[in-house]
Amino acid sequence: MSILVFIETDNGNVKKSSLEAVSYAHAIAAQNQGTVTALVLGKVEESQLGALGMAGASKILHADDTALDTPSIMAYASATAKIFNDTNSDLLILAQSALATPAGARTAVKVGAAMVSNVIEVPEVSGDSFKVKRGIFTGKAFETLTVTAPKKVLVVKKNAVEMKTDGGDATVEKVSVDISEGDFKLKVLETHKQEGDVLLPEAEIVVSGGRGLKGPENWGIIEELAGTLGAATGCSKPVSDMDWRPHHEHVGQTGIKVSPNLYIAVGISGAIQHLAGVNSSKCIVVINKDPEAPFFKAADYGVVGDAFEVLPKLTEAIKAV
Numbered sequence: 650m651s652i653l654v655f656i657e658t659d660n661g662n663v664k665k666s667s668l669e670a671v672s673y674a675h676a677i678a679a680q681n682q683g684t685v686t687a688l689v690l691g692k693v694e695e696s697q698l699g700a701l702g703m704a705g706a707s708k709i710l711h712a713d714d715t716a717l718d719t720p721s722i723m724a725y726a727s728a729t730a731k732i733f734n735d736t737n738s739d740l741l742i743l744a745q746s747a748l749a750t751p752a753g754a755r756t757a758v759k760v761g762a763a764m765v766s767n768v769i770e771v772p773e774v775s776g777d778s779f780k781v782k783r784g785i786f787t788g789k790a791f792e793t794l795t796v797t798a799p800k801k802v803l804v805v806k807k808n809a810v811e812m813k814t815d816g817g818d819a820t821v822e823k824v825s826v827d828i829s830e831g832d833f834k835l836k837v838l839e840t841h842k843q844e845g846d847v848l849l850p851e852a853e854i855v856v857s858g859g860r861g862l863k864g865p866e867n868w869g870i871i872e873e874l875a876g877t878l879g880a881a882t883g884c885s886k887p888v889s890d891m892d893w894r895p896h897h898e899h900v901g902q903t904g905i906k907v908s909p910n911l912y913i914a915v916g917i918s919g920a921i922q923h924l925a926g927v928n929s930s931k932c933i934v935v936i937n938k939d940p941e942a943p944f945f946k947a948a949d950y951g952v953v954g955d956a957f958e959v960l961p962k963l964t965e966a967i968k969a970v
Protein backbone atom coordinates (compact mmCIF):
# COMPACT_ATOMS: atom_id res chain seq x y z
CA MET A 650 0.00 0.00 0.00
CA SER A 651 1.39 3.35 -1.04
CA ILE A 652 0.41 6.13 1.38
CA LEU A 653 0.89 9.84 0.69
CA VAL A 654 0.66 12.32 3.57
CA PHE A 655 -0.15 15.99 2.99
CA ILE A 656 2.15 18.12 5.15
CA GLU A 657 0.95 21.54 6.25
CA THR A 658 3.51 24.18 7.13
CA ASP A 659 3.33 27.51 8.90
CA ASN A 660 6.07 30.02 8.11
CA GLY A 661 8.34 27.21 6.93
CA ASN A 662 7.68 25.07 10.00
CA VAL A 663 6.01 21.67 9.74
CA LYS A 664 2.84 21.67 11.83
CA LYS A 665 2.66 19.17 14.68
CA SER A 666 -0.70 17.93 13.40
CA SER A 667 1.06 16.90 10.17
CA LEU A 668 3.63 14.90 12.15
CA GLU A 669 0.68 13.16 13.78
CA ALA A 670 -0.74 12.47 10.31
CA VAL A 671 2.57 10.85 9.32
CA SER A 672 2.48 8.75 12.52
CA TYR A 673 -1.08 7.74 11.65
CA ALA A 674 0.00 6.74 8.13
CA HIS A 675 2.90 4.77 9.60
CA ALA A 676 0.49 2.85 11.87
CA ILE A 677 -1.49 1.77 8.79
CA ALA A 678 1.63 1.03 6.75
CA ALA A 679 3.14 -1.11 9.52
CA GLN A 680 0.13 -3.45 9.45
CA ASN A 681 -0.21 -3.57 5.67
CA GLN A 682 3.30 -3.63 4.22
CA GLY A 683 2.87 -0.05 3.16
CA THR A 684 5.19 2.84 2.42
CA VAL A 685 4.75 6.37 3.74
CA THR A 686 5.68 9.37 1.58
CA ALA A 687 5.34 12.88 3.00
CA LEU A 688 4.40 15.61 0.53
CA VAL A 689 5.64 19.08 1.49
CA LEU A 690 4.29 21.97 -0.57
CA GLY A 691 5.84 25.43 -0.60
CA LYS A 692 8.74 26.83 1.36
CA VAL A 693 9.98 24.85 4.34
CA GLU A 694 13.01 25.03 6.64
CA GLU A 695 15.25 22.10 5.58
CA SER A 696 15.96 21.41 9.27
CA GLN A 697 12.25 20.65 9.74
CA LEU A 698 12.25 17.69 7.39
CA GLY A 699 14.08 15.32 9.76
CA ALA A 700 11.04 15.19 12.04
CA LEU A 701 8.98 13.70 9.20
CA GLY A 702 11.35 10.72 9.05
CA MET A 703 11.22 10.33 12.81
CA ALA A 704 7.40 10.34 12.62
CA GLY A 705 7.48 7.43 10.17
CA ALA A 706 7.94 8.72 6.60
CA SER A 707 10.48 6.86 4.49
CA LYS A 708 10.44 9.42 1.68
CA ILE A 709 9.79 13.16 1.44
CA LEU A 710 8.69 14.84 -1.76
CA HIS A 711 9.18 18.60 -1.69
CA ALA A 712 7.51 20.80 -4.31
CA ASP A 713 8.25 24.51 -4.00
CA ASP A 714 6.86 25.91 -7.24
CA THR A 715 6.15 29.63 -6.80
CA ALA A 716 2.38 28.99 -7.08
CA LEU A 717 2.70 27.25 -3.70
CA ASP A 718 4.35 30.19 -1.92
CA THR A 719 1.11 31.29 -0.27
CA PRO A 720 -1.34 28.76 1.15
CA SER A 721 -4.07 28.14 -1.43
CA ILE A 722 -6.63 25.34 -1.24
CA MET A 723 -6.91 25.10 -5.04
CA ALA A 724 -3.18 25.07 -5.69
CA TYR A 725 -2.58 22.56 -2.89
CA ALA A 726 -5.32 20.27 -4.21
CA SER A 727 -3.95 20.39 -7.78
CA ALA A 728 -0.42 19.72 -6.60
CA THR A 729 -1.49 16.91 -4.28
CA ALA A 730 -3.64 15.24 -6.95
CA LYS A 731 -0.74 15.33 -9.42
CA ILE A 732 1.69 13.76 -6.97
CA PHE A 733 -0.94 11.21 -5.81
CA ASN A 734 -1.36 10.05 -9.42
CA ASP A 735 2.35 10.24 -10.30
CA THR A 736 3.29 8.11 -7.30
CA ASN A 737 0.44 5.61 -7.88
CA SER A 738 -0.72 6.18 -4.32
CA ASP A 739 -3.65 4.28 -2.82
CA LEU A 740 -4.29 6.45 0.20
CA LEU A 741 -3.93 10.15 1.05
CA ILE A 742 -3.83 11.21 4.71
CA LEU A 743 -4.33 14.81 5.84
CA ALA A 744 -4.51 16.30 9.34
CA GLN A 745 -7.81 18.11 9.71
CA SER A 746 -7.53 21.89 9.39
CA ALA A 747 -9.29 24.81 7.72
CA LEU A 748 -6.88 24.44 4.81
CA ALA A 749 -6.22 20.70 4.62
CA THR A 750 -9.83 19.50 4.87
CA PRO A 751 -11.10 21.32 1.75
CA ALA A 752 -7.82 20.62 -0.05
CA GLY A 753 -8.38 16.91 0.72
CA ALA A 754 -11.94 17.05 -0.62
CA ARG A 755 -10.84 18.69 -3.87
CA THR A 756 -8.01 16.19 -4.23
CA ALA A 757 -10.45 13.30 -3.73
CA VAL A 758 -12.61 14.58 -6.59
CA LYS A 759 -9.60 15.05 -8.87
CA VAL A 760 -8.20 11.54 -8.30
CA GLY A 761 -11.57 9.73 -8.05
CA ALA A 762 -11.12 8.71 -4.42
CA ALA A 763 -13.60 8.16 -1.57
CA MET A 764 -13.06 10.64 1.25
CA VAL A 765 -13.80 10.34 4.96
CA SER A 766 -13.29 13.27 7.34
CA ASN A 767 -13.29 13.50 11.16
CA VAL A 768 -11.45 10.17 11.36
CA ILE A 769 -10.51 9.31 14.95
CA GLU A 770 -8.85 5.89 14.85
CA VAL A 771 -6.52 3.81 12.70
CA PRO A 772 -8.80 1.81 10.34
CA GLU A 773 -9.11 -1.96 10.20
CA VAL A 774 -7.84 -2.92 6.76
CA SER A 775 -8.71 -6.00 4.75
CA GLY A 776 -7.60 -5.79 1.13
CA ASP A 777 -9.26 -2.74 -0.41
CA SER A 778 -11.81 -2.57 2.40
CA PHE A 779 -11.21 -0.08 5.25
CA LYS A 780 -13.37 0.08 8.39
CA VAL A 781 -13.09 3.74 9.34
CA LYS A 782 -14.35 5.23 12.62
CA ARG A 783 -15.31 8.90 12.52
CA GLY A 784 -16.95 11.44 14.79
CA ILE A 785 -20.38 12.77 13.82
CA PHE A 786 -22.82 15.36 15.24
CA THR A 787 -19.92 17.59 16.32
CA GLY A 788 -18.29 14.68 18.11
CA LYS A 789 -21.30 13.62 20.19
CA ALA A 790 -21.54 10.27 18.39
CA PHE A 791 -19.38 7.95 16.28
CA GLU A 792 -20.01 5.91 13.17
CA THR A 793 -17.98 3.23 11.47
CA LEU A 794 -17.95 3.19 7.69
CA THR A 795 -16.76 0.48 5.36
CA VAL A 796 -14.91 2.10 2.48
CA THR A 797 -14.26 -0.14 -0.50
CA ALA A 798 -13.16 2.36 -3.17
CA PRO A 799 -9.62 1.48 -4.28
CA LYS A 800 -8.40 5.07 -3.74
CA LYS A 801 -9.08 6.76 -0.43
CA VAL A 802 -8.58 10.11 1.28
CA LEU A 803 -8.75 10.19 5.09
CA VAL A 804 -8.84 13.48 6.99
CA VAL A 805 -7.71 12.70 10.50
CA LYS A 806 -8.54 14.55 13.71
CA LYS A 807 -5.88 15.49 16.22
CA ASN A 808 -5.04 12.92 18.91
CA ALA A 809 -6.13 9.96 16.73
CA VAL A 810 -2.75 8.28 17.41
CA GLU A 811 0.27 8.81 19.64
CA MET A 812 2.97 10.70 17.77
CA LYS A 813 5.87 8.52 16.65
CA THR A 814 9.32 9.99 17.27
CA ASP A 815 11.62 6.98 16.83
CA GLY A 816 11.49 6.50 13.05
CA GLY A 817 14.56 6.96 10.88
CA ASP A 818 15.98 9.08 8.10
CA ALA A 819 13.80 9.80 5.09
CA THR A 820 15.13 10.50 1.63
CA VAL A 821 14.28 13.96 0.29
CA GLU A 822 13.42 14.46 -3.37
CA LYS A 823 12.61 17.79 -5.07
CA VAL A 824 9.66 17.61 -7.44
CA SER A 825 7.86 20.13 -9.59
CA VAL A 826 4.08 20.08 -9.80
CA ASP A 827 4.00 22.25 -12.89
CA ILE A 828 1.23 24.64 -11.84
CA SER A 829 1.06 28.41 -11.97
CA GLU A 830 -1.04 30.98 -10.14
CA GLY A 831 -2.96 31.75 -13.33
CA ASP A 832 -4.45 28.21 -13.22
CA PHE A 833 -6.76 29.17 -10.36
CA LYS A 834 -9.78 31.43 -9.99
CA LEU A 835 -8.74 32.56 -6.52
CA LYS A 836 -5.45 34.12 -5.56
CA VAL A 837 -4.29 34.81 -1.99
CA LEU A 838 -3.05 38.41 -1.95
CA GLU A 839 -1.85 38.61 1.63
CA THR A 840 -2.20 36.78 4.92
CA HIS A 841 -2.54 38.31 8.39
CA LYS A 842 -1.28 36.42 11.37
CA GLN A 843 -3.43 36.38 14.48
CA GLU A 844 -1.84 38.13 17.47
CA GLY A 845 -0.54 36.06 20.36
CA ASP A 846 2.26 33.58 20.85
CA VAL A 847 0.11 30.44 20.86
CA LEU A 848 -2.64 30.10 18.27
CA LEU A 849 -5.87 28.63 19.62
CA PRO A 850 -6.64 26.00 16.94
CA GLU A 851 -3.09 24.58 17.21
CA ALA A 852 -2.63 24.89 20.97
CA GLU A 853 -1.55 21.92 23.09
CA ILE A 854 -3.01 23.59 26.17
CA VAL A 855 -5.96 25.98 26.32
CA VAL A 856 -7.15 28.01 29.31
CA SER A 857 -10.67 29.23 28.63
CA GLY A 858 -12.85 31.61 30.62
CA GLY A 859 -16.62 32.07 30.75
CA ARG A 860 -19.19 34.46 32.11
CA GLY A 861 -18.23 33.32 35.63
CA LEU A 862 -15.20 35.62 35.33
CA LYS A 863 -17.66 38.55 35.67
CA GLY A 864 -15.86 41.00 33.36
CA PRO A 865 -12.90 41.63 31.04
CA GLU A 866 -10.97 43.33 33.85
CA ASN A 867 -10.63 39.91 35.55
CA TRP A 868 -8.92 38.14 32.64
CA GLY A 869 -5.50 38.64 34.22
CA ILE A 870 -5.87 35.38 36.18
CA ILE A 871 -6.66 33.47 32.97
CA GLU A 872 -3.72 35.06 31.12
CA GLU A 873 -1.33 34.42 33.96
CA LEU A 874 -2.21 30.72 34.14
CA ALA A 875 -2.05 30.47 30.33
CA GLY A 876 1.34 32.24 30.27
CA THR A 877 2.70 29.90 32.96
CA LEU A 878 1.59 26.81 31.00
CA GLY A 879 2.51 28.14 27.53
CA ALA A 880 -1.18 27.88 26.68
CA ALA A 881 -3.55 29.73 24.36
CA THR A 882 -6.52 31.58 25.85
CA GLY A 883 -10.10 30.88 24.82
CA CYS A 884 -13.57 31.90 25.99
CA SER A 885 -17.25 31.05 25.77
CA LYS A 886 -19.51 32.68 23.19
CA PRO A 887 -21.25 35.21 25.48
CA VAL A 888 -17.83 36.44 26.59
CA SER A 889 -16.83 37.32 23.03
CA ASP A 890 -20.35 38.55 22.21
CA MET A 891 -20.02 41.04 25.07
CA ASP A 892 -16.59 42.08 23.74
CA TRP A 893 -14.84 40.97 26.91
CA ARG A 894 -12.52 38.99 24.63
CA PRO A 895 -11.82 39.01 20.87
CA HIS A 896 -14.02 36.85 18.65
CA HIS A 897 -11.13 34.66 17.51
CA GLU A 898 -11.03 33.27 21.08
CA HIS A 899 -14.64 32.03 20.98
CA VAL A 900 -14.64 28.24 21.41
CA GLY A 901 -17.55 25.99 20.51
CA GLN A 902 -19.97 24.85 17.87
CA THR A 903 -20.15 28.32 16.33
CA GLY A 904 -16.54 29.22 17.12
CA ILE A 905 -13.14 27.54 17.10
CA LYS A 906 -12.98 23.79 17.63
CA VAL A 907 -9.96 22.83 19.69
CA SER A 908 -8.27 19.47 20.34
CA PRO A 909 -5.58 20.24 22.90
CA ASN A 910 -3.96 17.78 25.25
CA LEU A 911 -5.31 19.86 28.13
CA TYR A 912 -8.40 22.13 28.18
CA ILE A 913 -8.96 24.12 31.37
CA ALA A 914 -12.46 25.64 31.57
CA VAL A 915 -12.90 28.35 34.17
CA GLY A 916 -16.35 29.74 35.03
CA ILE A 917 -17.96 28.09 31.99
CA SER A 918 -21.24 26.22 32.56
CA GLY A 919 -20.67 23.57 29.87
CA ALA A 920 -23.56 24.22 27.49
CA ILE A 921 -23.82 21.65 24.70
CA GLN A 922 -22.73 24.25 22.11
CA HIS A 923 -19.52 24.94 24.04
CA LEU A 924 -18.80 21.23 24.56
CA ALA A 925 -19.10 20.66 20.80
CA GLY A 926 -15.89 22.65 20.37
CA VAL A 927 -13.83 20.92 23.05
CA ASN A 928 -14.91 17.29 23.18
CA SER A 929 -11.87 15.95 21.34
CA SER A 930 -9.54 17.39 23.98
CA LYS A 931 -7.42 14.70 25.63
CA CYS A 932 -7.94 15.93 29.18
CA ILE A 933 -10.55 18.42 30.42
CA VAL A 934 -10.25 20.24 33.75
CA VAL A 935 -13.26 22.22 34.94
CA ILE A 936 -13.16 24.92 37.62
CA ASN A 937 -16.65 26.08 38.60
CA LYS A 938 -18.22 27.16 41.88
CA ASP A 939 -21.48 25.32 41.11
CA PRO A 940 -21.11 21.57 41.75
CA GLU A 941 -24.13 20.99 39.47
CA ALA A 942 -22.52 22.75 36.46
CA PRO A 943 -23.04 20.43 33.42
CA PHE A 944 -19.37 20.78 32.39
CA PHE A 945 -18.36 18.49 35.30
CA LYS A 946 -19.99 15.55 33.44
CA ALA A 947 -17.51 16.01 30.58
CA ALA A 948 -14.52 16.66 32.84
CA ASP A 949 -11.57 14.38 33.58
CA TYR A 950 -10.80 16.50 36.66
CA GLY A 951 -13.07 18.99 38.37
CA VAL A 952 -12.50 21.64 41.02
CA VAL A 953 -15.60 22.98 42.77
CA GLY A 954 -14.51 26.43 43.87
CA ASP A 955 -14.38 30.13 43.20
CA ALA A 956 -12.17 30.90 40.20
CA PHE A 957 -10.82 33.99 41.91
CA GLU A 958 -9.45 31.84 44.73
CA VAL A 959 -8.52 28.67 42.82
CA LEU A 960 -6.72 30.17 39.81
CA PRO A 961 -4.05 32.27 41.58
CA LYS A 962 -3.24 29.28 43.82
CA LEU A 963 -3.06 26.93 40.84
CA THR A 964 -0.77 29.31 38.92
CA GLU A 965 1.46 29.75 41.98
CA ALA A 966 1.68 25.97 42.49
CA ILE A 967 2.60 25.38 38.82
CA LYS A 968 5.26 28.12 38.96
CA ALA A 969 6.74 26.44 42.02
CA VAL A 970 7.22 23.10 40.22
Ligand code: FAD
Pocket residue numbers: 858859860861862884885886887888899900901902903904915916917918919920921922923926936937938939942954955956957
Ligand atom coordinates in the same frame (compact mmCIF):
# COMPACT_ATOMS: atom_id res chain seq x y z
P1 FAD B 1 -22.98 30.85 31.87
O1 FAD B 1 -23.89 29.83 31.29
O2 FAD B 1 -23.58 32.07 32.44
O3 FAD B 1 -22.10 30.10 32.96
C1 FAD B 1 -21.22 30.73 33.83
C2 FAD B 1 -20.67 29.67 34.77
O4 FAD B 1 -19.72 30.28 35.62
C3 FAD B 1 -21.72 29.02 35.64
O5 FAD B 1 -21.63 27.60 35.54
C4 FAD B 1 -21.36 29.46 37.06
O6 FAD B 1 -21.60 28.47 38.04
C5 FAD B 1 -19.86 29.72 36.91
N1 FAD B 1 -19.33 30.71 37.85
C6 FAD B 1 -19.89 31.90 38.21
N2 FAD B 1 -19.06 32.55 39.06
C7 FAD B 1 -17.98 31.77 39.23
C8 FAD B 1 -16.79 31.89 39.98
N3 FAD B 1 -16.53 32.98 40.72
N4 FAD B 1 -15.88 30.87 39.94
C9 FAD B 1 -16.11 29.76 39.18
N5 FAD B 1 -17.23 29.60 38.45
C10 FAD B 1 -18.15 30.58 38.47
N6 FAD B 1 -21.57 28.96 23.59
C11 FAD B 1 -20.24 28.77 23.46
O7 FAD B 1 -19.47 28.87 24.43
N7 FAD B 1 -19.73 28.46 22.22
C12 FAD B 1 -20.48 28.36 21.11
O8 FAD B 1 -19.97 28.09 20.03
C13 FAD B 1 -21.90 28.57 21.24
N8 FAD B 1 -22.69 28.47 20.16
C14 FAD B 1 -24.05 28.64 20.32
C15 FAD B 1 -24.90 28.44 19.24
C16 FAD B 1 -26.26 28.57 19.41
C17 FAD B 1 -27.15 28.38 18.22
C18 FAD B 1 -26.80 28.89 20.67
C19 FAD B 1 -28.28 28.99 20.87
C20 FAD B 1 -25.97 29.06 21.75
C21 FAD B 1 -24.59 28.96 21.60
N9 FAD B 1 -23.71 29.14 22.68
C22 FAD B 1 -22.39 28.90 22.52
C23 FAD B 1 -24.20 29.64 23.99
C24 FAD B 1 -24.38 28.52 24.99
O9 FAD B 1 -25.66 27.96 24.86
C25 FAD B 1 -24.24 29.09 26.44
O10 FAD B 1 -25.18 30.12 26.62
C26 FAD B 1 -22.85 29.63 26.75
O11 FAD B 1 -21.87 28.67 26.42
C27 FAD B 1 -22.75 29.97 28.22
O12 FAD B 1 -21.55 30.63 28.46
P2 FAD B 1 -20.87 30.56 29.90
O13 FAD B 1 -20.75 29.16 30.32
O14 FAD B 1 -19.66 31.43 29.84
O15 FAD B 1 -21.92 31.36 30.80
